Amino acid sequence: MSGTFLGMPAFPPGVSPGTTFPQAAARAVRDERLRANLRRATRTIRDKRARAVAELSDWAGLRAAAKAVKDRTLSRLDHHLVRLERQVTAAGGTVHWAADAAEANRIVAALVRAAGAREVVKVKSMATQEIGLNEALAEAGIHAYETDLAELIVQLGDDRPSHLLVPAIHRNRGEIREIFARRMADWGRPAPDGLTDAPAELAEAARLHLREKFLRAEVAVSGANFMIAETGTLVVVESEGNGRMCLTLPRTLISVVGIEKVLPTWQDLEVFLQLLPRSATAERMNPYTSLWTGTHADGPGGDGPEEFHLVLLDNGRTDALADRVGRQTLRCIRCSACLNVCPVYERAGGHAYGSVYPGPIGAVLTPQLRGTDSPLDASLPYASTLCGACYEVCPVAIDIPEVLVHLRERVAGQRGHRLERAAMAAATYVLDRPALLRAAERAAARTRRLHPRRLPGPGRAWTDTRDLPAVPAEPFRDWWRRNRG
Amino acid sequence: MRVALFATCVNDALLPSTAIATVRLLERLGVDVDFPPAQSCCGQPQYNSGYPRACEPLVRRTVRAFAGYEHVVAPSGSCVAMVRDAHPRIAARAGGRLPAAVAELTPRVYELAEFLTDVLGVEDVGAWFPHRVTYHPSCHGLRLLGLGDRPLRLLRAVRGLELLELPEAEECCGFGGTFAVKNPAVSAAMAADKTANALATGAEVLCGGDNSCLLHLGGTLRRQGARLRPLHLAEILASTEAAPWRAAP
Numbered sequence: 001m002s003g004t005f006l007g008m009p010a011f012p013p014g015v016s017p018g019t020t021f022p023q024a025a026a027r028a029v030r031d032e033r034l035r036a037n038l039r040r041a042t043r044t045i046r047d048k049r050a051r052a053v054a055e056l057s058d059w060a061g062l063r064a065a066a067k068a069v070k071d072r073t074l075s076r077l078d079h080h081l082v083r084l085e086r087q088v089t090a091a092g093g094t095v096h097w098a099a100d101a102a103e104a105n106r107i108v109a110a111l112v113r114a115a116g117a118r119e120v121v122k123v124k125s126m127a128t129q130e131i132g133l134n135e136a137l138a139e140a141g142i143h144a145y146e147t148d149l150a151e152l153i154v155q156l157g158d159d160r161p162s163h164l165l166v167p168a169i170h171r172n173r174g175e176i177r178e179i180f181a182r183r184m185a186d187w188g189r190p191a192p193d194g195l196t197d198a199p200a201e202l203a204e205a206a207r208l209h210l211r212e213k214f215l216r217a218e219v220a221v222s223g224a225n226f227m228i229a230e231t232g233t234l235v236v237v238e239s240e241g242n243g244r245m246c247l248t249l250p251r252t253l254i255s256v257v258g259i260e261k262v263l264p265t266w267q268d269l270e271v272f273l274q275l276l277p278r279s280a281t282a283e284r285m286n287p288y289t290s291l292w293t294g295t296h297a298d299g300p301g302g303d304g305p306e307e308f309h310l311v312l313l314d315n316g317r318t319d320a321l322a323d324r325v326g327r328q329t330l331r332c333i334r335c336s337a338c339l340n341v342c343p344v345y346e347r348a349g350g351h352a353y354g355s356v357y358p359g360p361i362g363a364v365l366t367p368q369l370r371g372t373d374s375p376l377d378a379s380l381p382y383a384s385t386l387c388g389a390c391y392e393v394c395p396v397a398i399d400i401p402e403v404l405v406h407l408r409e410r411v412a413g414q415r416g417h418r419l420e421r422a423a424m425a426a427a428t429y430v431l432d433r434p435a436l437l438r439a440a441e442r443a444a445a446r447t448r449r450l451h452p453r454r455l456p457g458p459g460r461a462w463t464d465t466r467d468l469p470a471v472p473a474e475p476f477r478d479w480w481r482r483n484r485g
Numbered sequence: 486m487r488v489a490l491f492a493t494c495v496n497d498a499l500l501p502s503t504a505i506a507t508v509r510l511l512e513r514l515g516v517d518v519d520f521p522p523a524q525s526c527c528g529q530p531q532y533n534s535g536y537p538r539a540c541e542p543l544v545r546r547t548v549r550a551f552a553g554y555e556h557v558v559a560p561s562g563s564c565v566a567m568v569r570d571a572h573p574r575i576a577a578r579a580g581g582r583l584p585a586a587v588a589e590l591t592p593r594v595y596e597l598a599e600f601l602t603d604v605l606g607v608e609d610v611g612a613w614f615p616h617r618v619t620y621h622p623s624c625h626g627l628r629l630l631g632l633g634d635r636p637l638r639l640l641r642a643v644r645g646l647e648l649l650e651l652p653e654a655e656e657c658c659g660f661g662g663t664f665a666v667k668n669p670a671v672s673a674a675m676a677a678d679k680t681a682n683a684l685a686t687g688a689e690v691l692c693g694g695d696n697s698c699l700l701h702l703g704g705t706l707r708r709q710g711a712r713l714r715p716l717h718l719a720e721i722l723a724s725t726e727a728a729p730w731r732a733a734p
Contacts, residue, residue: 026670035674343657347674383668385661385675386533387624408535424536431494431526432542441498461666465673466704469499472733476492476501480520484508 012160012351017374021383025348034170038346041169045340048282049393056278066275067397069268070331074321080229080262081312087232088310091294091302096311098256104313105136108221108254111309112142115252117218123236123243124148125223126164126334127256127313129356130369133221144221145187145213147242149206156183162350162358164336165280170349173197184209210242220246220305224257225333226272227310230265233293234310237276237286247290252307259312260321260330272333275395279335316369325406329364331396336361338390338400344383353380360390364403372411381407434477441475448473487517489551491559491594493696494526500696502733506723507560507597510612513723514605524550528575529567533662537575544572544579548586556604557594560719562626563695565596570629596626597719598635598694608642614724615645619688621679621702623695624657636694636718643721649686653678660701676705684713691715 011017015024028034053059073080085095098104112120120137122128122144134144134155146155153168154161157179161167168176177197184191189209195201222243226235234255236243247253263269277286294302321327339345339359350358354376355366363380372378384390386401394400412421430436444451448471454463462468488511492504511518527547528540547568551557559565569591576587601607620640626632640648659665659675666672680702683691691706691713693699703715716730724730 022668022670025668029670029674343659343675344668344671347671381535382664385624385657385659385664385672387657387661388628389624389655389657392628405533405535408533409537410535412535420534421536424531424534424539427526428528428531428539428542431528432546434522434525437494437525444498458666461669462704464669465676465708466665466701467707469700469704471499472501474501476497476504476520477522479501479505480508480522484518484520 011354012162015351015354015376017354017376019354020375020379021348021352021354022379024352024354025344025383028349028352029347031349033172034349035347037170037172038349041166042340042346045166045282049279049337049340052278052282052284055284056274062271062275063395063397065271066395067331069263069271070396071328073262073264073268074260074327074330077259077262077321080264081259084227084229084232084262085312087229088294088308089232091232091304092296093232093294093302093304093308093310096309098311098313098315100315101131104131104256104311104315105133107311108133108256109137109140109142111252111254112137112219113140115219115307117142117252119143119145119213119217120219120221120254121145121147121213121217121246121250122151123220123222123246124151124238125221125256126356127223127258128221129161131256131313131315133256145210145217147210147213147246148238149203149240149242152206152210153179156180156187160351161356163339164334164357164359164361166336170351173199173202176202180205188212214242214245214249217246217250219252219254220250222246222253222255224255224261225276226269227257227262228264228266228269229262231293233266233291235269236290237273238288238290239281239283239286241288244288244290247292248305251305252309253305254309254311256311256313259314259317260332276333276335279333279337279393279395316371320365320368323368326364326368326403328398329361329368329403331398332361332365333396334361335395337393337395341389341393342384343387343389344385348383353383355380360384360400361398364398364400364407367407367410372407372414378411378414381411438475438477441477444471445474486515486556487519487554488556488558489524489554490518490520491524491551491557491564492520493559493561493564495696495700496560499700500717503560503696503717503719506717506719507558509728510610510719510723511558513725514601514607514610516605519554521550521554527564527567527572529564529571530662532567532571532575537578540571540575541579544575544587545583547572548583548590551590551593554593556600557590558597558600559594560597560717561695561697562596562623562630562632563697565594565599566625566629568594596630596632596694598626598632598639599630601639601722602635608638610639610642610722612643612722612724613645613726614643614721614730616690617647617649617686617688618690618692618721619649619651619683619686620654620718621651621658621683621691621693621698622654623693623698626694627655632694636692639718639722640692646721649688651686652682658698658702660698662697665701672701673705676702680705680709680711680713684711688713690721692718692721694718
């Protein structure tokens, strides 16, 4: 598969398509502050989620329903998308189809220019981060202002998001205070004098800073959590109210949404509005749920802004849909529950995944969207112990370990795996011949006093931190033959 | 009751004491144990590394080796999970008669704790092990097999044994097969946290149901110079006053 350009010009420091996950993770593991921030944050959300989920007696049923709805929808995705387009258009909106990041970015930039605007306010959106929209707009002379608190922290800090839902999870309060005090003045209203790291003060500084942007903006850019085909309605769920501001104040709204976000009916939405908040923020219901249909200017039943554009984004999704095992990844509702339980994510941090999609879901989504050509993308399917904690909490039952192993098979078929393939074949050759296996075990047992505790070369990956196991005096096979055979 | 022991390749080659303990334990409970010598590895290293075709001969071998036994028991949650979860997938791709043969075998394959509590219906196996023990539930037994508190119920019934709760017990130890060498830094960080939690309990023995995880944790503990000893559940359950557990020579 050819790599689709995901539009991420700025990789986190030390991460590039040429570096691998283990290299970046090894650096992150040594960063004590990062590990402490991540450990505290992920464990807090993890425990709260478990309590919120335990409140519902029919969680397993909801999960099964969500999986079934998504699978049914994905199996006839073309039909539902065409229906969605018809309904959005009938309600006064305009639908654009973007095959990849470059096309989506061109469409959005042209729409902003046509609206006569030089700046946009943004609702937190994974799809626009995936395509690198902010950077593309900047090249077109358009300022994009992130209005989600954590995205604001990331943007002001010239940083990269490291979590789907809590993009500044790698920052603590002290670091956030420093970023606000240093950078807010460059972007608009400065931080108040004497700003401390009290959460209420930090939130107030962000509110004041953002308020003038909401009131001034002519154009907003958003993603969407769901699109309902039967009425052409878009849904954004959020916690801070910044989304509601962006979706209702500016004259023009442009929503960039992955094609897999469509749901056939409002009845389907009911399932997901129960699953998403509990899985994502451990809330029974999120504070703000905004739904709009088309425009309010014309068309019957429309209640959106004066002008509404929907950009439907493929960018590798139809490739994933064509894959028998991989397509379940498209069920993802971006809740990030899998990140919060992942022991690898907790120690490697989000930046090591080199994608806006970190953690277990990133390890299966990024290689499917971008391909597995680069060393970074080829290393992502191995960024897991296959412990299964992610699958256990996934509200749409994506069997992430199954997809990881499937993607490993894809990577193992590429160049650079000849030695590993030969080693695996050799192992099977011996293991499939009991006489040979027994001879090998006996040879190892006879020479056991000579075995080193530390290995040179690639073996150091084990023996740098662990002793090698001692080989026993005789294998079990021989004991059995002597005692029971 | 005629039962085949699926020793697993790790136990056969590196930790025969666990397979021997399983034999003695089952025999003590009146089970007629056999070791079909045609058995080998379940193919998990190949499968999880992305070489499912390399597992196919081992799936066929497993089916042949255990044909005709009423039950197959393995002292490894991970290998049993491999047989239950992945062997049907590999067989489906191979086609022919293999899918039916695998489907016939898998319901007969049990992890040791599961076999004791669910098939034999025992929790007190008559064991004696006068030591402080903490238990790490390995991921595949915990999540793929759903072993739940079966191992803990077995341990609580062991006379003389003081069971100490392991903090953050359900978190992976960082072994993950080839993960341990492909992502050594993260693997070592996870092992460091797991061993720190185990040491904090004050236990003398770190018990588990998967020796591959215990080799990784044991290697880490030895490198740290810690005195905490990793030990498979089977070896604790096999220990009695008449024949107490002793370290292998």
